[in-house]
Amino acid sequence: MMILGLVRWMQPVHGYDVRRELLSWSADKWANVQPGSIYHALRKLTDEGLLRAVSTEQVGARPARTTYEVTAKGVDEFESLLRAQWWQLHEVPDPFVAAFSFLPAMPRDEAAAALRNRANLIRAGIESMRASLESDWVRNSKPVHVGWMFELWLARAEADMAWCGRIAERIESGVSYLPASIEQAAEWSEWKGRAAARDNNAK
């Protein structure tokens, strides 16, 4: 719950403010927060005594907005949550890795093409990110650690891109997917058959 952190930073705030801030950081991508979850989180945190509802204003006949503040307990909880992320390593689930584990289900040429495509998408991302890193806007108006986050993103993206290229080459080189011992051969043979069939259709 890094919503807590945001409330702490922006307090006092109402839900819609939090939502806009999250969207402006496009945090729906790298955090785990879609707009819909915010209000639930705010209420839950209030029930747990980490937040305090400060006031409820109403402008015209629009939905009333409730403003929140962090309690002392909330600050403590936030600090401990924060430290959990700083000091511990949490593997992040990556759907691409999951999909890659089904490599034998893809025709060879499609797999290689998809990896090259992926490398290009990543390259495009890298270039636009590098551009904004060097733009005056980020350099002058954002705290420097925002740039550092961009650097992390860049480093990971470059590693990914290089890997895609290497693997695409190996797939194109036609090496067998089978392990050195041939026992497993039978397990994958059905898929190999299907993939081969598609290879033939494609040509």
Next chain:
Amino acid sequence: MMILGLVRWMQPVHGYDVRRELLSWSADKWANVQPGSIYHALRKLTDEGLLRAVSTEQVGARPARTTYEVTAKGVDEFESLLRAQWWQLHEVPDPFVAAFSFLPAMPRDEAAAALRNRANLIRAGIESMRASLESDWVRNSKPVHVGWMFELWLARAEADMAWCGRIAERIESGVSYLPASIEQAAEWSEWKGRAAARDNNAK
């Protein structure tokens, strides 16, 4: 839903088989699947007509186990799901990045220490991964693309580790977090105050 892919690969299977396979790949880490979700997913996929329940056996008085198979529709759906992951780039949410965005809330020395610690944890992971990559067990009994997945993991981990080191140095060097233009200074001043207070307590 890569459960579908597993069922396709292992069919016919019952839930517990899928669960064991997932755990043996420790897929609860890199996929988004805890054991509890499997049975729900199987039932949902069956309702949608992607799977078909084949039989229900019972051994002794233990819970009856239901065996599933993939339907033609299920195969189609799986292929399209698979391609969505191969051809498109999906940013993955990383809680560490979220936590790092709150850097100004951490005392400088703790932030640097945590990053160095993180680098060490990653280094340990890299070493054990490199060991299993070179072990005969993986080289001989697993399809080669499993090794390739390890390589991706290694490449990312090395990028992360290097970044942690660089950033720890910068934090220790005492550079200001503030952007070049001083306007924003006020916004962060409260946190700076707190962090500085803790810096003083620590010494």
Next chain:
DNA sequence: AGCGTAATAAGCAAATTTGACTAAGGCGTG
């Protein structure tokens, strides 16, 4: 032979997340 532990197979309630939906107010514009 008895006892504790692990494996077998799933179920379920509760927590979380998602995505779509409301409904009024303001603003530009033809």
Next chain:
DNA sequence: CACGCCTTAGTCAAATTTGCTTATTACGCT
């Protein structure tokens, strides 16, 4: 000035995920 369209603020049901629980049977050990 009437019209669409965007912004404001938040709700809600449905989908998903999680973690815990149940209740046999098999196995190892003394």
